[in-house]
Structures are given as C-alpha cells and as structure tokens.
Amino acid sequence: MSTTPHDALMICEHCDTVYRRRVLxxxxxxxxxxxxxxxxxxxxxxxxxxxxxxxxxxxxFVQANIWPIVTLGLNxxxxxxxxxxxxxxxxxxxxxxxxxxxAATLFFFPLVKMISIGWLLLFARSGRRAPGFVPMMVTLHYxxxxxxxxxxxxxxxxxxxxxxxxxDVIAEPGIYAYAVxxxxxxxxxxxxxxxxxxxxxxxxx
Amino acid sequence: xxxxxxxxxLGVIGCHVCRLVSSDPFDHDHPDHAGHGDxxxxxxxxxxxxxxxxxSYSRSWALLIAAFMMxxxxxxxPIMRTASLNDxxxxxxxxxVVELWTKGSPDLAVIVFTASIVVPMxxxxxxxTLLITSQRGTDWARPQRAKLYRLVELIGYxxxxxxxxxxxxxxxxxxxxLSLVEPLPGVIFFxxxxxxxxxxxxxxxxxxxxxxxxxxx
Ligand SMILES: [Zn+2]
Ligand SMILES: [Zn+2]
Numbered sequence: 001m002s003t004t005p006h007d008a009l010m011i012c013e014h015c016d017t018v019y020r021r022r023v024l025x026x027x028x029x030x031x032x033x034x035x036x037x038x039x040x041x042x043x044x045x046x047x048x049x050x051x052x053x054x055x056x057x058x059x060x061f062v063q064a065n066i067w068p069i070v071t072l073g074l075n076x077x078x079x080x081x082x083x084x085x086x087x088x089x090x091x092x093x094x095x096x097x098x099x100x101x102x103a104a105t106l107f108f109f110p111l112v113k114m115i116s117i118g119w120l121l122l123f124a125r126s127g128r129r130a131p132g133f134v135p136m137m138v139t140l141h142y143x144x145x146x147x148x149x150x151x152x153x154x155x156x157x158x159x160x161x162x163x164x165x166x167x168d169v170i171a172e173p174g175i176y177a178y179a180v181x182x183x184x185x186x187x188x189x190x191x192x193x194x195x196x197x198x199x200x201x202x203x204x205x
Numbered sequence: 206x207x208x209x210x211x212x213x214x215l216g217v218i219g220c221h222v223c224r225l226v227s228s229d230p231f232d233h234d235h236p237d238h239a240g241h242g243d244x245x246x247x248x249x250x251x252x253x254x255x256x257x258x259x260x261s262y263s264r265s266w267a268l269l270i271a272a273f274m275m276x277x278x279x280x281x282x283p284i285m286r287t288a289s290l291n292d293x294x295x296x297x298x299x300x301x302v303v304e305l306w307t308k309g310s311p312d313l314a315v316i317v318f319t320a321s322i323v324v325p326m327x328x329x330x331x332x333x334t335l336l337i338t339s340q341r342g343t344d345w346a347r348p349q350r351a352k353l354y355r356l357v358e359l360i361g362y363x364x365x366x367x368x369x370x371x372x373x374x375x376x377x378x379x380x381x382x383l384s385l386v387e388p389l390p391g392v393i394f395f396x397x398x399x400x401x402x403x404x405x406x407x408x409x410x411x412x413x414x415x416x417x418x419x420x421x422x
Binding site for chain 2: 010013085088094098138141146148
C-alpha cells in the first residue's frame, strides 16, 4: 500500500477509513463502506453553469436585501420590513446578540460565500487558481455552516401567518427573491467545492 | 490486515480543511517524526494537521453544557411581547407554538415545534450519547451513531427559525401606533443555544465513534 501515491488516496472524514479514489461518472455517489458517509459525489454541473448560478444568486441576493420582505397594513397605515430594517430593529431593541447573529448569518457570510465562490470559479474555468485561492478556500470551509438564508425564508412565512391574525399582511418581492436564493443555495449545497483543490493547478494565475 | 484500513494503519493523515492525504508526521516511522506538542501543517492549505480534532471531548462537553444552561432560560423566559390597546401578551417558545396551532396553522405549528423544541432536544440527546459512548470506546451501534451525528449536523441550524420570526415581527410592528412587538431576553438565550450547540457538534470528532479498543489491532 505504501507504493500508492498519496494523491490517489482519499480519507473518509467521518471515520478515517482510507480509500483509493476512483473516477466517478455522472450521477455517481461514492459512499464509505464503514460509516456510509458520502465520500464524493459527481455533479453534472459544468463550471460555467455553476458560475452562471452564482451570478444569479448574487442578483437575487441584492434584490432580497433591497426590496421589502413583508408589508403590514393596519387602518391605512403601512409598515414594510427589509432585512437590514430587521437587523437594526433588533439592535435598537437591545437584542444586540440577535442583531449581530442575523447580520452575520443572513448578510455577511452569504455575501462572503457568493463573492469568493464566484471569484474562484472565474479562474477555475480555465483550470487556474485565482489570486487568494488558499485563504479563500480555507475561509469557505469555516463559513460554510453559518449561512441561514433558507431558515429566514421559513421564518418570514411563520411571521406572516402570525401577524395575519391582527393585521393585513402582504408578502413583498423581497421574500420571493429570498425563496429563489434558497433554491439556488440548495443546488450549491450538493456541489463539493473542495474538488477545486484538485482540479486547478497549484500555481496561482 | 483489515479490508478497510484506517489512516493510522497506513501512516497517513487527512487534512480536515482541504482533504489532502499526506504522510502522518505524528507516525513513529515518519522520517521527521513530530513530537507530542509539535504543530504540523498541511502542505497544500497550511491548516494545522490533527489525527483527531484537538481536545474534542472536553471542548464538546463544555459547549454542550453551556448550550444547555442557555436552553433553560430560553424556554422559561418569554421571547416576545405583543402589546395592543387592550392587552399585553408575553410569548414563550411553547406558547408561540400553541398560538399558531389554535389560530389555524397547525402545519406551521408542527414545523416551529420541530425546529424550536424537537431539534434542540435531539441535539442534546444525540451529542450527549455520542460523547459518552465514544469516550467508553464501545462498538455499540456504530453505523447508527455515525448516522445520528450527520443528521444533527444537517438539521441543527434550523432551530434559528424562532429567532428570525421574532426579529421580523419586531421590525414590522415597531412603528405602529396602536400596537407593539418587542423582543424579550428569552430570544437572546435561544439564539445563543443554537450557536453553542452548533459549535458543540462541530468540535465533536465523528472519527472517535470508530476509535474504540480494537482500533490498533
Ligand atoms: Zn467513513
Ligand atoms: Zn489542507
């Protein structure tokens, strides 16, 4: 076994079992024989298609942040909430911890994620490493679990239903932009970006 | 020789950030054998290499216990105050679920109940069980325990649901003259519970499930 070059090996992150890598074809999912965790999955998306998805996600993200999410009407009075309006409201109501959490998981981390994925893919299309490749890939690894836009969409739905008891509530375009964003995130979640470590040459562009 | 060799059997180590496989500097047969306190870094991404996440048991226990201590006030204290001309109402997580149920959205009530109550409880139970059984090195139900860990990792962050609901309602109703929604301290404790349980499950090393006594046979 010591003759096998290390880059032909892969280790299951969940149980430390060592495997020889095999070439995956469309639709293949390699699973760990010991713990059943997914080792690697083949995804049919080309890097160009992924880049197009990231750009769409960015446009949706901007709109989800500019447009109001929900509007509430009572006796002719109307209030709209945007994401930042929500973050600021929590800060002013002395729930600063919540305000910071929301800003991080709903704005800053998704933003960092989209910008760095877009940047990395832009260069990966021609098999190159983008400037800043290593720090960005490491950052993506740590930011990964901390983006919560999809939870926010469900939260908005619950908030609408709760508020509807007392007020006229209108779902605004912002929430739809968020819903589309959520769909795009789901597509992205199935793509293991760590394959970029192998697919791009070591030398930075 | 096992049919499924583990990294330590082959003298290799996997980077937990970029997954590169390299020869294990902590292995005794390695030419520049690294000592106990030494730091070895991944040749590809520069992250520190560990055979197992550092101090996984003590850190994970500490975070889990801290999370549980936050979870008690999160449930007992109200998370939101709704006030209108004729009444003031303080909602806890549970009363919010009941309200949704009685106001005609039982399906959403079930979702909120799952995210706010079932998921955190499941995390405490599963992580506690994993920590105890792995520390004992038992080989009981290993594939099932591995699966439970991945489930907890996957669904954990959905508990943030109620925190976002309170935030949105606060922002919406705030400027209304006739009524008011305010966040109350319970929501802060709940947000902290979610963050701490997420950290607790991240610091637990699932490879410990498989380590047990027979590892070095
Ligand atoms: Zn495995
Ligand atoms: Zn690495």
